Amino acid sequence: xxxxxxxxxxxxxxxxxxxxxxxxxxxxxxxxxxxxxxxxxxxxxxxxxxxxxxxxxxxxxxxxxxxxxxxxxxxxxxxxxxxxxxxxxxxxxxxxxxxxxxxxxxxxxxxxxxxxxxxxxxxxxxxxxxxxxxxxxxxxxxxxxxxxxxxxxxxxxxxxxxxxxxxxxxxxxxxxxxxxxxxxxxxxxxxxxxxxxxxxxxxxxxxxxxxxxxxxxxxxxxxxxxxxxxxxxxxxxxxxxxxxxxxxxxxxxxxxxxxxxxxxxxxxxxxxxxxxxxxxxxxxxxxxxxxxxxxxxxxxxxxxxxxxxxxxxxxxxxxxxxxxxxxxxxxxxxxxxxxxxxxxxxxx
Ligand SMILES: [Zn+2]
Numbered sequence: 001x002x003x004x005x006x007x008x009x010x011x012x013x014x015x016x017x018x019x020x021x022x023x024x025x026x027x028x029x030x031x032x033x034x035x036x037x038x039x040x041x042x043x044x045x046x047x048x049x050x051x052x053x054x055x056x057x058x059x060x061x062x063x064x065x066x067x068x069x070x071x072x073x074x075x076x077x078x079x080x081x082x083x084x085x086x087x088x089x090x091x092x093x094x095x096x097x098x099x100x101x102x103x104x105x106x107x108x109x110x111x112x113x114x115x116x117x118x119x120x121x122x123x124x125x126x127x128x129x130x131x132x133x134x135x136x137x138x139x140x141x142x143x144x145x146x147x148x149x150x151x152x153x154x155x156x157x158x159x160x161x162x163x164x165x166x167x168x169x170x171x172x173x174x175x176x177x178x179x180x181x182x183x184x185x186x187x188x189x190x191x192x193x194x195x196x197x198x199x200x201x202x203x204x205x206x207x208x209x210x211x212x213x214x215x216x217x218x219x220x221x222x223x224x225x226x227x228x229x230x231x232x233x234x235x236x237x238x239x240x241x242x243x244x245x246x247x248x249x250x251x252x253x254x255x256x257x258x259x260x261x262x263x264x265x266x267x268x269x270x271x272x273x274x275x276x277x278x279x280x281x282x283x284x285x286x287x288x289x290x291x292x293x294x295x296x297x298x299x300x301x302x303x304x305x306x307x308x309x310x311x312x313x314x315x316x317x318x319x320x321x322x323x324x325x326x327x328x329x330x331x332x333x334x335x336x337x338x339x340x341x342x343x344x345x346x347x348x
Contacts, residue, residue, distance in 0.1 A: 002044075003027070005082075006101065009089060018116045022105040026122070029085065029099040036347040037098040039307075040085075040339060041298060042078035042130035043107030043114075046070035053323040065326045073320035076327035077130025077313035077335065078103065084339035097347030100124055107298050110146070110260030114298040118305045126273045126308045128342060129299045132315035132327075135285060135334060137277055139310055140193050140292040143225035143264030143300050145234055148218055149174060149242065152253040156213040164213030168206045170252045171217040175201065177245050178221065182238070191226040193266075193292045198224045220259070224294065227266040231258070262296035263304040265311075273308045280341030284334060293317070312338065 003013050003025055011027035018024055025044070031037070046069045049056035056069035081101060088095050104113030131138070151171045156164020178201060186197045199221065206217030223234060239256050246252070268274065269290045281288035295317060302309045314331035 002103065009086065011101070016116060016120065018105050018113050022113070024105055024113045024117055025101075025103045026117075027101040029089070029095055029101075031095045031097040031099060031347065033096060033347055034098050036126075037100060037124040038095075038343065038346045039100040039102050039124035039127040039302075040081040040130065040343075041100075041102040041104065041114075041127055041302075042074050042081055042313075043105070043298060044078075044103040045106050045108050045113075046073065046075075047108050047321045051323055052325075054325075061329070064329050066329055067324060067326040069325055071327040072132050072315035072325050073317075074107075074130050074132065074313065076132065076315045076332050080314055080332045080335035081130055081339055083333070083336035084343060087336070087340050088343050092344075095343050095346075097125075099343060104298060111262050111296075111298050111301050114301040115261075118301055123305065124307060126346065127299075127302045127310075128273075128277070128339070129297060129302065129309060129311050130313040130335075131297050131299075131311050132317050132320050133291065133293070133311050133313050134316050135281070135312070135314060135331060135338070136289045136291040137269070137274065137281065137310055137312055138291050138293050138299075139269045139274065140227065140266040141264065141296060141299065141311070142194050142197070142294050143227075143229075144260065144262040144296040145223045145225050145231055145258065146260040147221045147223070147235070147238065148257045148259055149221060150216060150218045150255050150257075152255070153213065153215045153217075155215040158211040158213055161213060164215070167214045167217040170247050170254070171204070171206060171219065173245050173247050173252060174242055174254065175219070177241060182241055189226060189229075191228075194226055194264075194294065197226050197229065224296075225262075225264045227264040229264065231261055231263075263300035265297070265300035265303050265309070267299075267303060267308065267310055271308060273310055276342055276345040277310055277312060277338075279345060280338045283341055284337040 153165035153167030207214035
């Protein structure tokens with residue numbers, strides 16, 4: 001167990017129960033100075049294993065690559081962070097500043113572990129979030145806001161369609177609106193680094209059987225969010241758009257529910273934390289690069305809470321969530337050396 005390993009290394013361990021069987025792990029290594037604290041964070045969950053072409057939980061090493069679900073997203077980063085901490089403890093006894101290793105649950109399901117951590121008041125002075133960035137420093141990403149939209153109708157016998165109100169027909173008006181007016185309006189927004197926001201409908205469910213007029217239809221909508229866009233406003237705007245839509249002359253009965261929120265993320269690429277990470281990359285890798293990414297992560301949650309934050313880790317996002325996920329072990333070792341330099345550089 002990770003908690004036992006880290007307790008054995010002298011960390012003070014806290015386990016937060018976020019949901020049933022879904023813990024956050026916080027391991028604290030007190031620094032020589034306790035005035036500042038740095039968090040290294042790597043989420044513990046993975047995406048599902050269906051449709052994988054390799055055994056998901058039987059890691060194999062071939063030609064320097066380790067395969068298995070989560071190898072790249074984001075156990076590679078986690079292993080590198082643990083190697084870095086172990087090397088600091090071995091060489092220096094203690095980190096220069098207080099160091100937290102944190103592994104949150106359910107990053108892939110709305111970042112609920114990270115949201116829970118922040119709601120509990122946890123506020124380190126800076127954070128490095130491990131995700132597959134190909135050893136680049138990612139300082140801006142889009143966020144994501146997800147909704148369920150339900151249209152309501154009235155059940156009736158399908159032999160007399162006018163005896164009910166068809167919720168699926170009503171949803172087609174909503175889908176036309178989302179694909180048309182709402183998607184076109186996104187073209188008017190642009191971020192200099194991240195481009196345009198996007199919108200996609202991912203699932204649809206409705207009806208019970210063919211001979212019953214459906215009284216309910218539900219879709220899930222994924223909206224990618226730019227820095228500066230506000231969650232509450234986006235939800236209000238969508239609710240207004242749908243409330244203005246009509247089925248014939250009738251209003252559409254519907255409800256709208258926010259299900260997942262990943263705040264967009266933007267950090268100053270020349271701020272103090274970036275300077276430490278740049279120096280670490282230059283020392284270990286001989287160079288550095290600043291990048292941006294379209295995907296969302298825990299970094300937005302931490303940054304929204306006022307914690308200076310950057311993303312850095314081994315592996316490529318092209319290998320994350322794939323049927324044959326793997327991580328290049330040489331990159332894990334390089335990332336570990338970079339993390340170790342960050343720990344040395346922070347607060348010293
Ligand atoms: Zn991840």
